[in-house]
Amino acid sequence: MGKPSDLVQGTLDLLILKTLSTEARHGWAIAKRIQQISGEVLQVQQGSLYPALHRLEQQGWIKAKWGESETGRQAKFYSLTAAGRAQLEKETASWERLSGAINLIVQEG
């Protein structure tokens, strides 16, 4: 089972932005979504998730809005801002460059 430290440093922001690129979600849903898509490999701990969400919000990459959840309770929904979308593209590109490079080394020989 993956622990938060297994997340490559600095990729949590990328994962959150990517998760939010399709629709607005609350914190719980973001964690669940990352877990599902990664086939249960990546588990985001609350201890990292909420500070990260708040930091991204302070930086203006995402914005929050209170809305009704599936169960009818008020929840805080996060969505990407225009700047966040640009940031996502930038981080994706840089991630691809980095992972490509790592792949090259790992697969050599």
Place this chain on the structure above:
Amino acid sequence: MRWLDKLRVRNEMLFRRRRAADQLDDELRFHVEQQVAENIAAGMGVEEARHAALRAFGNPAALRDQARETWSWSSIESLLRDARIAARTLGRSPGFALTAVGIIALGIGANVALFTVVRSVLLKPLPFRDPARLIMVYEHVNDKEHTGFHAYLPVAAGSFGEWKKAVGSGVAELALVSPWQNYNVSAEGGKLPERVDAGMCSWNFFGTLGVAPALGRGFTAVDNKPDAEATVILTSTFWKRRYSNDPAVIGRKVWLDAKPYTIIGVLPSWFTYSSAFGGNTIQIWTPVAHEAPPSLMQTFDDHEFLAVARLAPGVTQSTLISQLDTVQKRIKANHPGAAVREGVIGRPLLDDVVEDYKTPLYTLLAATGCVLFIACLNVASLLVARTAARSKEMAIRAALGGGRLRLLRERMMESLLLSVAGGATGLLLAWGAVEWLIHTRQDMNRIEAIHIDSVVIAFTVGAIVLCALFSGLISAMGSDGRRILAALQESSRTHSGGQSRAVLRKAMLVVEVGITVVLLVGAGLLLKSYQRLRMTDLGIPVDNVLTMHVSLPDARYKDDTKRVAFFEQLIEGVRALPGLKSAGLVSTAPGQGWGGDEVVSVVEHPPQPKGVGLDLMNRGVDPGYFSAIGIPLVKGRAFAANERLDRANVVVISQAAAKLCFPDGEDPIGRHIKIGTTGKTYEIVGVVGDVRWLISQPPNPTMYIPLYGNDYSHATVVVHSDRDVEGLALPIEKLIGGLDSDLPVSNVITLRETIGRSTADSQFSSVLVLAFAVIALVLAAAGLYGVLAYLITQRTTEIGIRIALGSGRDQVMGLMLTDGLRPALYGLVVGLGASALVTRLLESMLYETKALDAWVFAAVSLLLLAVAAVACLLPSWRASRVDPMQALKAE
């Protein structure tokens, strides 16, 4: 648009923080609820599901804190929280807080006040255009006598003319000024006549400084000619006072010395000219070449002027001075008179204006710096004691995981709060002190430039931060957070508590006492010097002596006969007044200034080599002067009543003059003295005792010639009475008004006041340094008392055991006393050593007092030991009264 989003978030975080916090809680709760719901869906029981969810979630408080830390303003928020905690902690011990704030306020207040003065007077550039290019040029004689202050000698107008010819405006613009002139301003339009200080200057003087008149015009080359129409420029103060700001004054006439002058301009209100030779009391300006006799403007040996130069771009002071020096050497070669000087020297105008204040002001600033340092040490010491008292609390907090930095920050916050409160109070104190200083030291150059400005405020803030860091860090150093266990253990047994902290506090005490000793020694030396100065014998009795000055305008008193008639009438009238013991007339009274000198030769002696002469001060006196004022007649006689006008060719010399002119001990009576400038010869008829021309200067060789004749047009009436001599001022002024209603009386002052004024400097610095030294002494004593009292509380059990085991109470007291006095002794030794090094810097401020005055050092040592003993006595006595049962039970 990202900045807009950020701005919105920031705004929300600042103004709706409470709501944001609630929302955060809600958000986290929602997460847990979701987890619980999921667990239930997975088949767990409700309670079990809840517990599992919470376990998975972790510590909600920590999580909340972590999320909050990402918010904007969070650093400010935690700072405010710390401040709140610190304020509450301080509020619990208001005695401590008030003491600390008071100590810091004193330290910072004194420093800010002195910094304000130092900055305004010594450091701020003069308010002229491009002031760094302005220098003062003086004549100079290259010998041992003419060093320091005496190296800068006034300038002869003839030499100045040669300088100006030799140096083009491509090198420097040179201007001539004579700042020690006076005029009688006539009574007109219902105003009283008055005598005002005035300056004469070359027409380019204001242009050279870069000052334009606020009203009217400046002087032109046309005004600065002997045959030009008489013109005058008023200072703003004179214009306000005498003409109530009337702009129509331009073009009007004012009567100066009974002659009409056209007012052509008024200077701006910020303008004050000052120099090492005065000038800041000048009220009106006239063009020099129109006012001074043409012969004075040509001569090389009568030094009545100062020279100001504005260096052209790219020219340095040394270039100009070396050029002028060459010119002056050529003048000396061509005119080898004794009074013609051989060299030129210069210094920046600012240095010239403030040179005299540098040592005293920097000394005072150093003294206040010491006081602030001691204040910081005391506050640190108090904080250390508090830390010691709270060591258990700190240890418990550290044991429970309180970050070391977090605890340190709290401590710093405490000292910061104290410093800020102290600094704010100190700024108020400083404001008061500066106002007081401006009020009391009107004689000081540039006093008008003193203001508390933004730089001073910045200095205050800097002092506060430094104070907070210093006292906070020292106290934090005293508490070692790594020794948690030790502190917790120590709390169970109190016998040797906090020894390491006591060592730190003792070391601080040594420093504190050392600095106090330096301050005390400095104050002692200055005080002794001041006392010496006050006790200096002027040469005559100074009690109940009143002087006042009159000056007869040439325009109405055209020749000696008229003037002598006036003087004789005046002194006759004065002597007839009731309540007066004796009265005399003299051109310049003792203690009231230079008053003029002449280079003379003794006719009977072989001629002196060229360029060498005897320099005697010159006074005109009436026949009754010596006996009236109490100058003892040593040999021969005073003047006879008939030695006046064309028979006024007799002279009385002082003992110092006799020694100078007749070094072989030959009898001076009957010999003749010839004055170099006038060529007149005088027969010596008497020798009198020496008097001082300034209280702080040794008596100069002086000659006295009859005031009745010899072209004297001014005189000082000196009146001696048995009591209440001030009461005679009005009758004499009325008498003068009766003789000539348009004649102003000036310098109405007693000799006591004269001496008071010329010793004001010395009094000022000695009293202030003494005040700072006393503050330091009190603080050091409080420090000694505090540390010893603390140590004794810590050792109560030990003392109890000692007494229980049979130790005598005297013995205990002695033990405690030595323990407390040891830092004082070390401090005394350190302080005496430091004083021996430092007091050398004071030498220029000391009058007839050695920097290593044994008496002062001994007195300071005794005083310090006595105060230290008193400070240690009370806690030691308390220690000896400890009840052993009580002390052991307290365990």
